[in-house]
Amino acid sequence: MRSLVSVCAALLAVVLWATNATVAAEALRSVTALQLLTLQYGAAAVTLAFVGVCGTFGSRETVREARSQGTNSPGWRGLAVGMVGLTGTILLQKVSFAFAPVFDANAISYGWPLLIALWGAWSRGIARGWPQLLLSALGMTGVVMLLGVGAEAPSLGSLIGYVCAAGSAACMAFYTVAAGRLRLRTMQVLFPAAIAGTAIAWIGSEVSGATWPPVSEWLGSIYLGIGPMAAGYLLWTVASARGRPSVIAAIGYLTPFASTALLIAAGAPVTALTAVGAILILACNIGVLLLGRGESHREPGTAPKPSTPELLRDAGH
Template sequence: MAKGRATAIGFGAILLWALLALFTVGSAPVPPLQLNAVTFAIGGAIGVIWILATDGFAALRGIPLRVYAFGTAGLFGYHLLYFSALRLAPAAEAGLIAYLWPLLIVLFSGLLPGERLNRLHVVGAALAFAGAALIVGGRLVSTGVTMTAAALLGYGLAFLCALTWSGYSILSRRLGDVPTASVAVFCLATSVLSALAHLAVEDTVWPATGTGWGALIALGLGPVGLAFYVWDVGVKKGDIQLLGTASYAAPLLSTLALVLSGLATPDWRLGAAAVLITGGAALAARASATGKHTGLRSSRGARSLP
């Protein structure tokens, strides 16, 4: 698959993740681990249907168990940390900390074989992060933040969340020969682990309205379903540095979705953030396209997943 096409496919995940907050709000009052279990079951079912249609089960049998463990840990760990962080700390600030993962992807990608971290990548990532900070941080200015022990723990979990997803994405690049169909197994295993954890620590609560059920199903089909498959294609075969920087569009698009649904109020920060995010992505695109030899660091030699 051509690198440009794979990158375009990876962008699909960013668009789908822009609906994550909207559908999550709509699926209330389903608790986090139950939400994880149901939505990843739907996401896994998408993969199973695709595998059946393409007769891809043979390829799955040759995948090492450590790869399945890695993928499951990435999906399960990220979402467990994310939901826990937003339960303990103010959602806006915890969300901003968690959204350090695109910046970390851009920076860590310079360690990959055959990749070069250009100064324009760093500048673009910094501009895009400033745009994301405007979107989420604006609410902190108006509401203030209460610093409690629980909030500090939540901020720590949010940072671990960013490390988890950036690490998962970078290491997925090292598994370029592993078929994307394996994501179906990751999703189903994540669903099982989430269900077990839910039964241990949560009370089961289902949506009370048709809208809630619709949001729950849409969440599983899109942001917690198809998004992981197209992201897998993007990070393995596409321009991972451009994808990492462009991922800052997700909080912008997510905010716009909330505004259009009446759940958020637009202000000047949206316009400024749009300029910063678009400019940052453009710089990263230029750096990737020109392949300038002003890299901060290049990597040598491929190593297998431990």
């Protein structure tokens, strides 16, 4: 049951993240990247605060635990993980959308499961981690094919966008691994990061001097904060802390495929390279899933997972 809950949480997060690029591309037609980030982070902060208040008042056990542990601060490590995972990932991704073609930047930024597989292979050593290395290489080849490399030489702005997209992927890979290791309380880590992101983006927007559009054109940006950012990160943190990293990372491989499919449905061009790249990414997803299941049967003596009530309690903090 615990494994099923973690997998379902990861899948729901992927569904929300898959809409990110399509909605962002539409929103950027009426707002600047910094304005979009201000609204997105602000909406995420309000949503996280609401979830935190509901979780606190809905659990007497949580209140007693918080009182017994004082401030129950996540510490500087937890705050740093939240800043890198939420602020860094989203900020770099939206900047990449502003500089590079959204279709290309989206494929690169959602290539972070490949980095997790590479990290797992490195930690195991070449002798034991070669299957992950092979799958990572194939998955990276799929991402490159999604980019449609060879159509034309990228401009300087596109190169900046690609670098930012790669940085976004690195931030998300770091957050996924660190969230599972530190067993972070979601609210205490993500809420400060959302507040910081709101402040940074708003200051940048005001310095740029861009005129704000009518409120009616904010809806897409606000959705990105409530859905892909707040709800997506809450679900993914729960999945990362309660599920096996190899299985959760494998589910993450579905994100670039689903996101690419939505972009294509919205009018992005389809090529033979795109189709082959998507197939390679899905094949890597299946391969890592199978490896993760095999490891779970070979590794006895693992610590027991928290119960479902504890999982739901942590999701509110």
